[in-house]
Amino acid sequence: MLKKIKKIIKKCIGKQNIFCMIRIKYICDKTYNNHKFINILKTIQKTKFYSNSKNKTGFSKLVKNIKIKDLKENENFYYNIDMFSVLVTPNEVMGNFCIDYSLFIENSLEELKNKISSKNNDFYMEELELINGIEIYLDRIIEKLKISKKYDVITNLENIKNCKAQSYTDALQRILFFNMLLWQTNHRLNGLGRLDKILIDYYDYDIKNGLLTKEKAKELLKEFLIILHRDFKIKSNVLLGDTGQIIEVGGIDINNNYLCNDLTYLFIELMEELKLPDPKVLVRASKYMPKELISESLKCILTGIGCPIFANDDVIIDKLINFGYDKEAAYNYGTSACWEPYIIGMSSAQNNIGSLNFMQPFIDLLENEDLSKFNNLDDLIDKYQTYLKKFVENLVLKINEITFEKDSLLSLCIANCVKDGKDISLGGAKYNNFGLTGVGLANVVNSMINIDEFIFKKNIMSFEKFNDIRKENFKNNDELLKKLKSNGLRYGEDNDMVVSLANKIICYTSKILENKRNSLNGKFKFGVSSPNYISDSKNFPASFDGRKIGEPFSVHISTDKSNGYTELVNFASRIDYNFNRFNGNVVDFFVTPNFIKDNFDKFIDFLIASIKVGFFEMQMNVVSSKKLIEARKNPDKFPNLVVRVWGFSAYFKDLPDEYKDYLIERALKNEGAI
Amino acid sequence: MMKDKVIVSSIQRFSLHDGPGIRTTIFFKGCNLKCPWCSNPENINFNIQEYFDGNERKYYGYEISLSDLEKEILKDKIYYENGGGVTFSGGDGLLPFKKIEPLLQKLQKEKINICVETSLVVSDELVNIAIKYVDTFIVDLKIIDEKNAYKINTNVSLYKKNIEKLFSNNCNVIFRIPLVPDYTYTVDNVSKILNFLKKYKPQLVQIFKLHRLGEKKYESLNMKMPEFKEITLEEINKLKEKIEILGIKVEYCQI
Numbered sequence: 001m002l003k004k005i006k007k008i009i010k011k012c013i014g015k016q017n018i019f020c021m022i023r024i025k026y027i028c029d030k031t032y033n034n035h036k037f038i039n040i041l042k043t044i045q046k047t048k049f050y051s052n053s054k055n056k057t058g059f060s061k062l063v064k065n066i067k068i069k070d071l072k073e074n075e076n077f078y079y080n081i082d083m084f085s086v087l088v089t090p091n092e093v094m095g096n097f098c099i100d101y102s103l104f105i106e107n108s109l110e111e112l113k114n115k116i117s118s119k120n121n122d123f124y125m126e127e128l129e130l131i132n133g134i135e136i137y138l139d140r141i142i143e144k145l146k147i148s149k150k151y152d153v154i155t156n157l158e159n160i161k162n163c164k165a166q167s168y169t170d171a172l173q174r175i176l177f178f179n180m181l182l183w184q185t186n187h188r189l190n191g192l193g194r195l196d197k198i199l200i201d202y203y204d205y206d207i208k209n210g211l212l213t214k215e216k217a218k219e220l221l222k223e224f225l226i227i228l229h230r231d232f233k234i235k236s237n238v239l240l241g242d243t244g245q246i247i248e249v250g251g252i253d254i255n256n257n258y259l260c261n262d263l264t265y266l267f268i269e270l271m272e273e274l275k276l277p278d279p280k281v282l283v284r285a286s287k288y289m290p291k292e293l294i295s296e297s298l299k300c301i302l303t304g305i306g307c308p309i310f311a312n313d314d315v316i317i318d319k320l321i322n323f324g325y326d327k328e329a330a331y332n333y334g335t336s337a338c339w340e341p342y343i344i345g346m347s348s349a350q351n352n353i354g355s356l357n358f359m360q361p362f363i364d365l366l367e368n369e370d371l372s373k374f375n376n377l378d379d380l381i382d383k384y385q386t387y388l389k390k391f392v393e394n395l396v397l398k399i400n401e402i403t404f405e406k407d408s409l410l411s412l413c414i415a416n417c418v419k420d421g422k423d424i425s426l427g428g429a430k431y432n433n434f435g436l437t438g439v440g441l442a443n444v445v446n447s448m449i450n451i452d453e454f455i456f457k458k459n460i461m462s463f464e465k466f467n468d469i470r471k472e473n474f475k476n477n478d479e480l481l482k483k484l485k486s487n488g489l490r491y492g493e494d495n496d497m498v499v500s501l502a503n504k505i506i507c508y509t510s511k512i513l514e515n516k517r518n519s520l521n522g523k524f525k526f527g528v529s530s531p532n533y534i535s536d537s538k539n540f541p542a543s544f545d546g547r548k549i550g551e552p553f554s555v556h557i558s559t560d561k562s563n564g565y566t567e568l569v570n571f572a573s574r575i576d577y578n579f580n581r582f583n584g585n586v587v588d589f590f591v592t593p594n595f596i597k598d599n600f601d602k603f604i605d606f607l608i609a610s611i612k613v614g615f616f617e618m619q620m621n622v623v624s625s626k627k628l629i630e631a632r633k634n635p636d637k638f639p640n641l642v643v644r645v646w647g648f649s650a651y652f653k654d655l656p657d658e659y660k661d662y663l664i665e666r667a668l669k670n671e672g673a674i
Numbered sequence: 675m676m677k678d679k680v681i682v683s684s685i686q687r688f689s690l691h692d693g694p695g696i697r698t699t700i701f702f703k704g705c706n707l708k709c710p711w712c713s714n715p716e717n718i719n720f721n722i723q724e725y726f727d728g729n730e731r732k733y734y735g736y737e738i739s740l741s742d743l744e745k746e747i748l749k750d751k752i753y754y755e756n757g758g759g760v761t762f763s764g765g766d767g768l769l770p771f772k773k774i775e776p777l778l779q780k781l782q783k784e785k786i787n788i789c790v791e792t793s794l795v796v797s798d799e800l801v802n803i804a805i806k807y808v809d810t811f812i813v814d815l816k817i818i819d820e821k822n823a824y825k826i827n828t829n830v831s832l833y834k835k836n837i838e839k840l841f842s843n844n845c846n847v848i849f850r851i852p853l854v855p856d857y858t859y860t861v862d863n864v865s866k867i868l869n870f871l872k873k874y875k876p877q878l879v880q881i882f883k884l885h886r887l888g889e890k891k892y893e894s895l896n897m898k899m900p901e902f903k904e905i906t907l908e909e910i911n912k913l914k915e916k917i918e919i920l921g922i923k924v925e926y927c928q929i
Binding site for chain 2: 479482494564565566567570599602605608609610613
């Protein structure tokens with residue numbers, strides 16, 4: 001039995017396939033019981049694999065065999081990911097993006113084909129084969145639906161081939177269809193884009209002409225969201241819920257007019273009503289946004305589902321333009337995966353291609369340098385920068401070794417691949433800038449503050465001795481550990497020294513990356529939010545901020561203080577996000593539900609002021625420690641408890657224990673209980 | 675202590691319960707009254723006080739210059755926009771007003787809304803300064819029955835005189851009534867309070883019952899927080915109604 005499993009796993013790993021990887025993850029997950037384990041094994045055995053051959057692409061074989069599902073009477077859309085039909089993709093498939101669905105809403109496949117057919121090279125041949133494959137797939141679905149007489153759906157599917165979308169429902173079906181194709185072909189972390197903006201003309205037209213009522217529009221949108229949620233387990237990347245299915249709503253246009261319509265509110269209303277962890281909504285906030293939208297967003301946040309998160313247009317857009325994106329593209333930004341700003345439909349960004357662990361070079365320094373020669377903080381920072389440079393350079397080298405899978409579908413979706421006849425994996429996209437996600441910055445800053453305080457200023461012991469104690473995980477040094485944890489100044493405080501220390505490290509990182517180029521000749525960018533605060537800290541040595549071996553790093557831009565919200569936002573707004581430093585910088589905090597409920601209007605004032613102060617992005621967990629502790633003990637009692645983890649929402653019960661514990665710890669700190 | 679320095683025990687930003695809007699509350703050390711139920715016992719004494727947290731020596735109170743205090747207050751200026759501002763509390767927030775007058779002038783110039791939480795058992799001089807700068811007075815309404823005044827070391831006639839002054843100067847006043855059986859909540863005192871409210875018709879009355887959140891602080895100061903009888907929700911609602919009948923807005927504050 002074990003041999004057999006190993007063989008299957010080997011086969012799957014070789015294929016670098018997301019569905020397979022997820023199944024392996026389940027198998028390796030020791031908490032999975034035997035019964036489920038056998039089911040998973042059967043699942044893998046049932047799977048058919050499709051790979052490229054001399055004459056045919058794997059995709060064209062897949063579409064001929066893929067399982068077509070019939071629709072139930074009350075279903076208005078076709079969407080079915082066949083997890084038993086798997087495309088073999090030996091290289092890394094580009095993921096973590098957000099296509100511009102209006103491309104498929106505004107154009108039929110026929111029109112897209114016309115743009116291609118006049119040209120003649122391998123790239124265009126493959127694009128044509130892809131579109132033909134999509135048509136075959138559509139025809140097979142249509143044939144199946146004829147049996148159940150789903151003529152409305154059939155018409156919408158026919159339209160994909162022949163004309164631009166004809167209605168609101170048609171447009172929704174198109175988004176679903178191409179989204180389904182992307183998932184089916186191994187693309188992970190699929191953003192959904194600015195759907196209120198994309199859909200509003202169709203919605204308005206249908207309402208105006210009596211073809212749609214507001215109630216019906218809501219019902220259809222509800223079905224749309226439920227469909228997108230349905231397969232969240234197989235769509236998830238590292239943790240359950242991490243799908244990247246983010247819908248951006250609202251946002252300013254080039255003239256600073258705030259775009260906001262019925263659908264903006266409808267998306268938020270449905271989030272509140274459905275209470276699903278996925279898909280989730282990001283509100284593009286601005287000082288120009290209506291107070292009502294903030295109020296509705298806050299009501300939704302109050303449900304505890306961790307959404308919407310806010311991205312501050314007034315801060316972000318300038319940074320994108322300064323970095324080099326076209327003005328129009330920058331104003332139309334969305335996000336990929338969690339909160340990394342992404343140029344919708346134009347980019348091969350790979351926004352979290354590497355983890356920028358600020359702590360690693362700091363530990364390297366402590367391990368390799370003669371600590372007795374350090375007398376002041378400036379010298380220590382200078383040396384740290386040397387190590388940081390080495391670390392970043394190595395990281396870049398490693399990233400540049402990655403080969404990406406050729407990708408006809410994504411090339412069709414992302415500008416300028418078709419225009420220039422170049423596959424996205426070879427740099428065909430208009431923008432090819434890769435992103436790193438920074439973690440551990442707070443731990444480095446707090447460590448340095450503590451070293452400065454206790455070693456350089458108070459001289460309580462030698463730096464070497466201090467380091468020995470750290471290496472021994474502060475064993476028998478509880479008093480010192482307590483002091484390190486509670487020392488006055490901390491990352492997250494709007495104190496000049498703390499801010500300047502953080503900015504110094506950030507700006508230096510920025511400089512190191514400035515002239516580096518990735519394998520697609522794009523630039524690198526980074527941010528100080530990261531999904532890796534637990535994964536990167538596992539078995540990681542203890543640090544002078546009072547973190548013991550293996551304890552998590554600090555989360556994004558956060559604070560240990562209870563209710564220190566204005567302080568934290570002020571701190572975040574003083575971080576320098578210019579140049580290449582905009583790859584996700586989210587303020588993250590806990591609030592108890594009652595705190596918001598009892599102070600709803602004041603909390604709105606707080607959000608309005610915070611936008612003006614200038615946070616980059618903001619997300620919050622609205623839950624009490626009491627509830628989390630109960631749910632940890634009795635998961636069955638809280639099957640639908642949703643929490644915000646790094647950049648997505650998830651069912652609390654689905655999270656690994658270390659994440660549950662860390663959430664509880666942070667909730668307790670917020671309440672001032674520890 | 676330097677002339678331009680004051681002793682504060684803490685500065686609480688994003689404070690939502692000490693006046694309108696989002697506020698920064700400054701807790702000064704020192705109070706003239708001795709209410710046995712005080713929830714901030716560390717702020718009764720006017721001086722910096724040493725205490726122990728486990729084995730660690732710590733202090734209640736630290737000196738801060740007026741310019742640093744101003745800096746702290748202005749940090750959240752943008753959050754004050756919708757009616758928020760600074761609240762001077764304590765202890766008695768009004769007691770250091772003579773010393774902080776230069777700061778008050780600056781804050782007024784910066785158009786920062788100023789509230790003070792006070793027992794109003796203070797000198798005429800302090801009241802006169804306060805009237806010049808304070809936008810809203812949050813005034814304790816505790817024992818106004820002369821013969822029981824000793825229980826909290828208050829001075830009813832001084833208090834009444836100061837209240838009269840605030841109202842004759844058209845100041846905004848919010849009354850805060852802690853409901854403590856045997857002290858503020860006695861038949862006699864409640865009836866006096868109702869008459870008092872009837873006379874002045876303040877913009878708002880906040881009533882609350884005691885909590886014991888300060889108990890640990892009592893212990894750290896080697897003091898013991900006394901036990902008190904608790905008022906029932908029914909009694910609270912009854913009193914609330916009686917005040918409402920007078921045409922005055924009442925809030926029951928649950929901490």
